[in-house]
Amino acid sequence: MTLTAPTPPPRRTAPAPHTPDAAAGPLSYLDPQHPGPYAMFLDQVDRVVPYLGPLAVWAETLRRPKRILVVDVPIHLDDGSVAHFEGYRVQHNTSRGPAKGGVRYHQDVTLSEVMALSAWMTVKNAAVNLPYGGGKGGIRVDPRTLSQGELERMTRRYTSEIGLIIGPDKDIPAPDVGTGPQTMAWMMDTYSMNVGRTTTGVVTGKPVSLGGSLGRADATGRGVFVTGAEAMKKLGMSMEGARIAVQEFGNVGEAAARIFHAHGAKIVAIQDVTGTIACAAGIDPALALTHLQRTGAITGLTGTDTLQPDEFWDVACDVLIPAALEKQITLENAGRLKARLIVEGANGPTLPAADDLLADMGVTVVPDVLANAGGVTVSYFEWVQDFSSFFWSEEEINHRLDRLMREAFRSLWDVKEHYNVTLRTAVYIVACTRVLEARALRGLYP
Numbered sequence: 001m002t003l004t005a006p007t008p009p010p011r012r013t014a015p016a017p018h019t020p021d022a023a024a025g026p027l028s029y030l031d032p033q034h035p036g037p038y039a040m041f042l043d044q045v046d047r048v049v050p051y052l053g054p055l056a057v058w059a060e061t062l063r064r065p066k067r068i069l070v071v072d073v074p075i076h077l078d079d080g081s082v083a084h085f086e087g088y089r090v091q092h093n094t095s096r097g098p099a100k101g102g103v104r105y106h107q108d109v110t111l112s113e114v115m116a117l118s119a120w121m122t123v124k125n126a127a128v129n130l131p132y133g134g135g136k137g138g139i140r141v142d143p144r145t146l147s148q149g150e151l152e153r154m155t156r157r158y159t160s161e162i163g164l165i166i167g168p169d170k171d172i173p174a175p176d177v178g179t180g181p182q183t184m185a186w187m188m189d190t191y192s193m194n195v196g197r198t199t200t201g202v203v204t205g206k207p208v209s210l211g212g213s214l215g216r217a218d219a220t221g222r223g224v225f226v227t228g229a230e231a232m233k234k235l236g237m238s239m240e241g242a243r244i245a246v247q248e249f250g251n252v253g254e255a256a257a258r259i260f261h262a263h264g265a266k267i268v269a270i271q272d273v274t275g276t277i278a279c280a281a282g283i284d285p286a287l288a289l290t291h292l293q294r295t296g297a298i299t300g301l302t303g304t305d306t307l308q309p310d311e312f313w314d315v316a317c318d319v320l321i322p323a324a325l326e327k328q329i330t331l332e333n334a335g336r337l338k339a340r341l342i343v344e345g346a347n348g349p350t351l352p353a354a355d356d357l358l359a360d361m362g363v364t365v366v367p368d369v370l371a372n373a374g375g376v377t378v379s380y381f382e383w384v385q386d387f388s389s390f391f392w393s394e395e396e397i398n399h400r401l402d403r404l405m406r407e408a409f410r411s412l413w414d415v416k417e418h419y420n421v422t423l424r425t426a427v428y429i430v431a432c433t434r435v436l437e438a439r440a441l442r443g444l445y446p
Contacts, residue, residue, distance in 0.1 A: 037116030037326050043352045048428040051419065055436040062122075062432060065115055066133075067091040071161035073139060075153040085141050085154060089162040091171055092118035092134040095438040098169055099135030100125060100376060102176030102205075103158075103183065109138040113326065117176075120347050121376070124369040126431035128408045130380050133435075135171050137162065143178045152186055159190040166191065168201035168386075174379050175205040177325070185210055201386040204379035213382035214394035216375075219401060220345065221255025221323075223374020226405040227366050228256075228319060228343040229263070231423075234413060235341060235364060237318060243280075245269040245317040245339070249288065249298060252345045252372065253323035257285040260319075269307075269315040272324075275299035276307040278315055313337060322349035323372075329354045337363065344368040359422050367424035369431065370412060377401055 045062045052059060073085040088111055091099040101121040104114070114136050122134025139158055143151060165171055175184055184203045188210060191202045200211035208214060215222075232239060242265040246253045249272040257267050266282035274297035277283065283304060291301045299306045307315075313333040320337060322328050323345030329337075334354040342358065343366045344350065350358070350365065358365055378401055385391045392400075416426035 036110070036112040037348055038112045038119070040326075040348055040352055041116045041119045044424070044428055045432070047352075047425060048432050051421075051425075051429045052432060052436065055433060055440060058436040058439050059432075061093065061095075061436065061439050062119070065090050065092045065118060066094055067165065068111070068115070069162055069165055070111065071158065073154055073158045073161060075150060075157055077150055078147050085139050085158075087137070087139040087158045087161060088114040089137040089165060089171070089173075090114050090118040090135060091165065092136075093122040093435060094133035095435055095442060096126060096133055097131040098133065098167075099171040100130070100132035100174070100379065101134055101136040102174045103179050103187075104136070104138035104176040105141055105143040105178030105183075106138070107140065107142040109140040114138045116326075117347055120369055122435060123428060123431040124373050124376060126434040127369050127412065127427045128373045128377060128404060129434070130376065132172075132376070132380070135173075136176075137173055138176075141178075151183075155183055155186040156190045159187045160194060163191055163194055166202060168199060168383070172201070172379075172383060173203045174376070181205060181207045181212060184212075201383055204382040206382070211382070211386045213378055213385055213397060214392070215397035215401065216378050216382060217251065218255040218259075219378035220252045220372050220375035221257075222259060222398065222401060223377065223405050224252065224256040224321060224323070224343050224345045224371050225259040225263075226374070226402055227371045227409050228260070228321070228341065230406055230409040230413075231341055231343065231364060231366050232319070237340065240264040241266060242319060243268045243317040244319045244321065245271075245312070245315050247271045247312065247320075247322045247328065247349075248324040248346065249292065250323075252375075253321065254285060254289055256321055256323065256343075256345055257288075261285050265319075268317055269312060270298055271309065271312045272298050276309055276312045277301055277304040278307055278312075279304045280316070319343060321345050324349070327351055329358075331357060334358055335361070337361075339363065342366070343371045345372050347372065355422070355424065365422065365424060366409075367427055370409065370423070370427050373408070374401055374405060377404055 049056050049059050069089045071087045073087045077083050118134045118136035125132040184206045187203050192198045206212035244260050244265050244267050246257045249270050261267055269278040292298050313336045316338045319341045320339040321343050326348035329350040331353050334357045341364050347368050412426050416423050
């Protein structure tokens with residue numbers, strides 16, 4: 001990748017909205033003050049275009065998803081009735097390889113969200129130089145309201161509906177919010193039955209007994225730790241005794257908290273859907289997890305104070321890890337944050353205007369498309385292992401993951417310093433250049 005580019009304009013203090021256009025559908029800003037997820041991505045693309053040099057002529061490629069599939073997912077419920085769910089699979093870009101991205105089951109899933117998540121996967125995969133494009137899927141459903149049998153029937157029907165565009169060399173789904181290894185096992189089996197052969201590489205995040213990879217469960221949280229630790233070194237922050245606040249205590253947040261704690265940091269606040277707790281002396285993540293599993297809530301843990309949800313943003317900390325959903329850090333709460341460093345475990349947790357405010361405050365943000373790339377990196381390792389039918393040890397996987405994430409962080413930090421921009425902009429410069437170089441080299445067909 002070449003770093004030569006025209007002198008960039010001064011950083012904007014607020015996003016310049018697109019002109020709303022009813023005909024543009026999901027590509028338009030319906031409300032510039034409260035942008036939807038895909039509008040957030042479009043703003044991020046707009047900011048990086050001045051750094052792309054001759055490749056800027058291809059920038060529209062980034063703004064328009066390659067393929068959008070919306071499907072009806074009807075299933076028989078346990079009571080004999082039929083329910084219909086709306087499902088999506090979006091392939092944002094495949095210039096660098098097959099689409100790659102998770103499948104989300106959540107009651108608030110929208111097409112704009114899935115489009116944005118697929119686009120962020122394009123950037124994420126290119127940022128850490130994986131041979132993938134970006135994809136994402138989802139079903140608008142609260143999975144907690146369905147039985148295990150209903151979840152299986154919904155997953156299998158959804159897989160059959162999107163089966164014409166997925167495949168180990170076309171589009172490889174993975175777990176996301178509301179899905180996990182069992183979901184991937186059902187998807188892999190359904191696809192395999194439809195093509196007449198066992199095809200383990202069609203999904204990643206599978207159970208280890210079905211071709212899944214060791215180390216996958218902690219991979220995203222581990223990547224958050226690795227990139228966060230590297231950023232702390234650059235900022236002259238000591239790991240020993242560093243105060244960490246974690247939003248979300250599921251797969252990503254719990255693993256990140258546990259690994260930071262194991263390296264001497266103090267977890268001073270935890271927030272999840274059940275509540276918010278804080279303790280200036282530090283919270284043991286293992287005790288917090290045991291308490292959560294036993295009681296069903298994070299609150300009530302001995303030695304901690306229970307806070308109101310909004311008070312989480314006022315907790316005195318050095319590092320904040322938002323690992324929940326999109327649009328958590330806004331103009332309304334960004335100015336209250338005490339952290340010097342934010343490491344985005346979730347996708348799209350910071351609104352663009354809040355990003356500008358944080359930069360003005362001197363807060364360093366390790367963006368989602370770098371910080372949470374550990375999951376897709378180990379998914380890549382799983383995909384490679386499935387193709388070769390040769391599986392690595394967990395120690396080897398963790399070593400490969402740590403090395404790749406550290407090298408990616410350091411090279412992207414160098415780009416940040418070269419252009420004197422935020423780390424997010426640096427990641428987009430590198431990732432978008434890689435994607436558009438591939439697009440330009442391949443040309444247009446026919």
